[in-house]
Amino acid sequence: MLLEIDHHSGVPIYRQVIEQIRRQIMAGRLSEGEQLMSVRELAAQLRVNPMTISKAYALLEVEGLVERRRGIGLFAAKLRKDKKAQTRAQLLEEILRKAAVTAVQLGIPEKKAGEMLARLYRKYDSGTRSHSNE
């Protein structure tokens, strides 16, 4: 599971974790009933305190995206398919819009912006290797 934490963004870690797990569930990359990394495991990977992860998980459960089972682990909850597809497109468009606005405001040519995106995409995609989606 790809999780990127930016320690310098000012955005609380637990929020970053929530956003990204939410995204992965929406993507179907975490399918219904699938087990997520344990609190301690994820905390170790991100080099972060376990209670920070626990907090993120607790809020994800409130949101209805995951189910916590003490003694067993954390599991992705079931989601309606239509909601999933719709939300996915929205999520990506939301951030791509910000990127596009930034590029235009900065006067960076479309071609160069596109090349940068492609390079970054491959960088993060290379660690993934499932490619089952879409």
Added chain:
Amino acid sequence: MLLEIDHHSGVPIYRQVIEQIRRQIMAGRLSEGEQLMSVRELAAQLRVNPMTISKAYALLEVEGLVERRRGIGLFAAKLRKDKKAQTRAQLLEEILRKAAVTAVQLGIPEKKAGEMLARLYRKYDSGTRSHSNE
């Protein structure tokens, strides 16, 4: 000067101020020597404590983007063209990285993401018509 603060984003106010002023300077929207809003004026507009704005301004000066003159005000600094280009690239890369991670996590193919970016770019570029940069 338009400055929008999102009090619910989790991003510190002084950081939001920095990001937006930085972007406006890089975009040439604030040209060299131009005076910015005073600490108290901006603080009032954003309904925020003056010292929060002062902190943002202080960090912008460290960054070399503005010059503070006590008793007079705050002014956009002169920038070497190369540094400007470099920083601009960094700013765009930052947000494109987030977009790339999102796309990968959502399982959206590189090609489709690229097309979306291009479409959005053109959408926002068409309303600009300055094209003096780069």
Added chain:
DNA sequence: ATTACTGTATTAGTTACTTAATACAGCATA
């Protein structure tokens, strides 16, 4: 029962962020 995993709670302490009130410092101008 023991071991080894799960997630949870508590307590305590640190740091970052923000606000508030007050005072100070520098510049310009009437």
Added chain:
DNA sequence: TATGCTGTATTAAGTAACTAATACAGTAAT
């Protein structure tokens, strides 16, 4: 000099976020 702007510093307080250490609680397998 007096006024009215600038930005700055200090002190105090409160909250949010994070960490650390420790202990507890539930499940499963040996």
